[in-house]
Amino acid sequence: MVTLRKVHGSENRFFILDRTQFTTTPTIEQIANLAVNLKQSDNETFNDIDGILVVDASDHSGCLGKMTVVNADGSLASMCGNGLRTVARYLADQTGETKFKVETQDADLHVEQADQLAPEVPAYGVEIAPVRFHAADFPFAELGGDTILNRPLPQLAPDLDFTAIAVPNPHLISFMDHDTLTSGLQAQLGPYLNGENPYFPDGVNLNFAQILGPDRLFVKTYERGVGFTNACGTGMTATSLAYVLNHDQGDFDHVVTVYNPGGMVKVHVARTGTEYALQLIANATTLGNWEIEATDLFQHQFAAGNYQPTTEETAYQNWVATLPQP
Numbered sequence: 001m002v003t004l005r006k007v008h009g010s011e012n013r014f015f016i017l018d019r020t021q022f023t024t025t026p027t028i029e030q031i032a033n034l035a036v037n038l039k040q041s042d043n044e045t046f047n048d049i050d051g052i053l054v055v056d057a058s059d060h061s062g063c064l065g066k067m068t069v070v071n072a073d074g075s076l077a078s079m080c081g082n083g084l085r086t087v088a089r090y091l092a093d094q095t096g097e098t099k100f101k102v103e104t105q106d107a108d109l110h111v112e113q114a115d116q117l118a119p120e121v122p123a124y125g126v127e128i129a130p131v132r133f134h135a136a137d138f139p140f141a142e143l144g145g146d147t148i149l150n151r152p153l154p155q156l157a158p159d160l161d162f163t164a165i166a167v168p169n170p171h172l173i174s175f176m177d178h179d180t181l182t183s184g185l186q187a188q189l190g191p192y193l194n195g196e197n198p199y200f201p202d203g204v205n206l207n208f209a210q211i212l213g214p215d216r217l218f219v220k221t222y223e224r225g226v227g228f229t230n231a232c233g234t235g236m237t238a239t240s241l242a243y244v245l246n247h248d249q250g251d252f253d254h255v256v257t258v259y260n261p262g263g264m265v266k267v268h269v270a271r272t273g274t275e276y277a278l279q280l281i282a283n284a285t286t287l288g289n290w291e292i293e294a295t296d297l298f299q300h301q302f303a304a305g306n307y308q309p310t311t312e313e314t315a316y317q318n319w320v321a322t323l324p325q326p
């Protein structure tokens with residue numbers, strides 16, 4: 001019998017699959033296939049997830065575990081900001097530690113427990129790194145240069161400026177007014193840039209943002225490998241960095257409040273020398289625990305398992321209800 005923890009960060013939902021529980025270690029391919037089948041199931045306990053966060057042991061110094069990100073379509077991602085907060089909590093719950101590192105594809109990232117947002121609404125702060133800007137880091141092509149820093153891309157959309165930042169998963173960001181953000185443009189451009197196209201051959205997370213005020217944003221993301229999500233942690237972080245790059249008055253040390261369809265997060269944007277220091281701070285909610293035999297799980301006999309919800313979702317939604325309307 002194994003247990004998968006269902007979690008969310010700002011209503012970006014996942015199952016955490018801890019491979020150290022299994023006597024026969026499932027392969028990433030098996031888990032990718034599982035993600036697709038869960039998403040396609042007719043059971044809302046399973047089909048509302050945006051992916052699976054795979055946890056393994058880590059032999060890296062200071063790391064209590066390793067996170068691998070599997071999108072709902074089975075594709076792999078190099079990073080997941082909302083997911084990392086829930087993995088940090090999972091490892092904290094297991095070890096009693098509150099400040100440690102987690103191994104991810106490109107970096108061992110600092111994570112720490114933050115003050116709870118409300119009773120039964122725990123929060124974690126996670127480092128988002130590395131930060132990259134060059135075409136090869138995404139990859140992108142045929143967009144008029146090796147970086148995209150607040151400039152028009154008429155090939156993609158008229159009258160918008162774009163910024164491309166990889167953290168290290170790929171993000172394309174544009175700031176716009178409410179009407180443009182709520183028009184059908186993102187629902188058209190998102191699928192295009194994540195299908196057959198000459199610009200982003202591996203896809204890209206498309207972030208449309210509105211500036212609500214100084215250090216206050218609203219961000220909606222069409223995610224690579226998923227589609228529209230309630231929130232994208234790396235997307236909100238990359239968008240906060242783009243905002244500071246465009247608006248900094250010289251101190252380059254901002255705490256940006258980012259509202260999203262799933263709630264709200266804080267992003268600390270700083271720079272030491274030429275290195276950016278980004279920290280994403282927000283909830284790490286456990287929705288429930290799913291006990292199931294490993295054989296049933298990978299034969300997609302989901303009804304054979306037993307899912308027990310927690311009471312945390314009510315607490316989270318009560319907290320969201322206290323937020324000022326963006």
Ligand SMILES: N[C@H](CCC[C@H](N)C(=O)O)C(=O)O
Nearest residue numbers: 077080081082169232233234
């Ligand atoms: N779909 C993303 C991975 C998940 C990122 C997002 N859920 C987050 O919280 O950062 C990608 O393929 O790059």
